[in-house]
Amino acid sequence: MLTGAGISAESGLKTFRDNDGLWETHRVEDVATPEAFARDPALVQRFYNERRAALSDAAPNAAHKALGRLQGALRDRGGALVLVTQNVDDLHERGGARDVIHMHGELTGGLCAACGHRWTVDGALTPDSSCPACGTIGGPRPDIVWFGEMPYRMERIETELACADRFVSIGTSGAVYPAAGFVHAARAHGLQTLELNLEPSLGTPHFADARHGPAGTLVPEWAGEVLAGLS
Numbered sequence: 001m002l003t004g005a006g007i008s009a010e011s012g013l014k015t016f017r018d019n020d021g022l023w024e025t026h027r028v029e030d031v032a033t034p035e036a037f038a039r040d041p042a043l044v045q046r047f048y049n050e051r052r053a054a055l056s057d058a059a060p061n062a063a064h065k066a067l068g069r070l071q072g073a074l075r076d077r078g079g080a081l082v083l084v085t086q087n088v089d090d091l092h093e094r095g096g097a098r099d100v101i102h103m104h105g106e107l108t109g110g111l112c113a114a115c116g117h118r119w120t121v122d123g124a125l126t127p128d129s130s131c132p133a134c135g136t137i138g139g140p141r142p143d144i145v146w147f148g149e150m151p152y153r154m155e156r157i158e159t160e161l162a163c164a165d166r167f168v169s170i171g172t173s174g175a176v177y178p179a180a181g182f183v184h185a186a187r188a189h190g191l192q193t194l195e196l197n198l199e200p201s202l203g204t205p206h207f208a209d210a211r212h213g214p215a216g217t218l219v220p221e222w223a224g225e226v227l228a229g230l231s
């Protein structure tokens, strides 16, 4: 399963491409690239500090909770729901999901550009922050995969796609690779493919099935059908 910003929209977190190409009034290239960070680290740190702080005002919605429940039910029966998300929020975890693969990193993560150390950020990062491991001032950056950087855990994702029986994509525009290409790999491996999204996306033509509407409605419905099919 792959999720994107659309699954968190009903929790009040803004998607990337539904606001004239702006993310919380910023152009993506001004806040989500290594070049932007080199040019204006204070702006980029402030932007992610605000997103991190906003997490505590957001709560998981019915879609996150339905996936958490479905994952637990499948696990109890010896199965698995592998949850890969492009989202940097923690709403899947707070909705009850475990072992979430955050391919674009996490807002709660810090990464030292000098020594590679990773830690959980409590509060804000600034250009004057120092790395808790090596002490380098200015080393800390958000542990977010920016444009031009390699998404995390691609090998594991490719392995899971090769041995799953279905691939479901929820709340993503299909605009950003490599995630947008997972449906092609899924079809090549003979998986059933289903898109659940507010509206037809760039990826829709590649899915065998698609349902359109808000995730908070579609996901619990679909998860209920899967559960009913198990019992």
Ligand code: OAD
Pocket (backbone or CB within 6 Å): 003, 004, 005, 006, 007, 009, 010, 015, 016, 017, 018, 028, 032, 086, 087, 104, 145, 146, 147, 170, 171, 172, 173, 174, 175, 176, 196, 197, 198, 199, 201, 213, 214, 215, 216
């Ligand atoms: P996008 O903003 O590109 O797409 C969000 C999708 O969710 C759109 O297709 C919307 O139609 C859909 N949507 C909106 N509200 C919804 C709802 N209530 N229920 C269901 N669907 C809804 O977000 P992503 O596809 O996640 O990368 O973007 C992919 C990546 O591009 C992000 O991870 C981020 C971004 O730039 C990085 O920051 C590296």
